[in-house]
Amino acid sequence: LKGDALFKLGRNSESVECFSKATQFDASTNSKNYHIALDYFKKGDYFRSIEFYDILLANNPKNFNALFGKANSLSKIGKLDEAIICYDEILKENPTYDKVLKNKHLLEIEIYSKSSIGKAKALALCDKSDEMIQLIDEIKKNGLVTRKALGEIVCLVITSLIKMDKYPEAKSLVTRKTFHWRHYLERELIDRGVSLQRLGKNDE
Numbered sequence: 001l002k003g004d005a006l007f008k009l010g011r012n013s014e015s016v017e018c019f020s021k022a023t024q025f026d027a028s029t030n031s032k033n034y035h036i037a038l039d040y041f042k043k044g045d046y047f048r049s050i051e052f053y054d055i056l057l058a059n060n061p062k063n064f065n066a067l068f069g070k071a072n073s074l075s076k077i078g079k080l081d082e083a084i085i086c087y088d089e090i091l092k093e094n095p096t097y098d099k100v101l102k103n104k105h106l107l108e109i110e111i112y113s114k115s116s117i118g119k120a121k122a123l124a125l126c127d128k129s130d131e132m133i134q135l136i137d138e139i140k141k142n143g144l145v146t147r148k149a150l151g152e153i154v155c156l157v158i159t160s161l162i163k164m165d166k167y168p169e170a171k172s173l174v175t176r177k178t179f180h181w182r183h184y185l186e187r188e189l190i191d192r193g194v195s196l197q198r199l200g201k202n203d204e
Contacts, residue, residue, distance in 0.1 A: 030056060030063075037069055046073040064090060071103070080107045113149035120153045124160040129169060132157040136173070 037052035050073045056066035071086035087104040090097060116139055123132045136154060139145050145153070154173055161170040 030059070034065055034069070037066070037073075041069065041073055041076075044076075046076045049073045062089070062093060064093075068100070075103075075107060080111050083107055109144050109146060113145040116145055117149055117153055117156075120156050124156055127160070127164055129157075129161055129164060129166055132160060133169065133173070 033052050033056050037049045037056070040046070040049035040052065050070055053066045053070035053073065056063050057070070060066070067086045067090050071083040071090075074080070074083035074086065084104055084107055087100050087107075090100050091104075094100070116135065120132060120135055123135065136150075136157060139150060139153065158170045158173050161167075161173075
């Protein structure tokens with residue numbers, strides 16, 4: 001009761017401390033903690049939300065709602081690896097839970113996308129054109145990046161190839177028919193000051 005009253009008064013730190021010191025968790029207390037965590041999540045206070053999910057998990061490490069809510073909160077603050085750990089805990093009990101599998105897959109795509117962009121930037125700095133083109137083919141094959149990330153990587157590789165005067169290689173990426181995001185790519189290149197005419201855009 002005290003923790004609930006402190007929460008309603010906006011005394012958040014004291015409320016968390018009070019709830020975390022509770023020695024007995026009945027269904028009513030669990031429900032209150034869950035709704036407080038959910039309320040913080042809806043308000044965008046993801047750190048506070050995680051604190052209350054942790055209180056629930058301290059009492060029951062397999063609490064589905066707490067694990068799922070904590071995973072969502074962690075993903076909002078960029079802690080994707082930790083969010084995946086929470087999803088994995090759920091999947092241990094229910095390996096075929098569709099929503100959890102989908103959320104986990106989306107996080108894995110985001111992680112791989114960021115990693116691939118970083119790798120492309122590193123290769124560009126070293127002027128490793130062949131490895132950059134191989135990276136694009138690898139990314140296309142496994143399909144584990146977002147369209148936006150793939151477009152960014154392709155643009156990065158093309159602009160790097162142009163700086164190295166490797167126009168045939170750059171042109172091959174622009175005119176490759178399998179790139180269904182071609183219009184997006186062309187717009188990005190124009191924004192970066194790259195002449196599509198110079199690459200022979202219409203020479204397919």
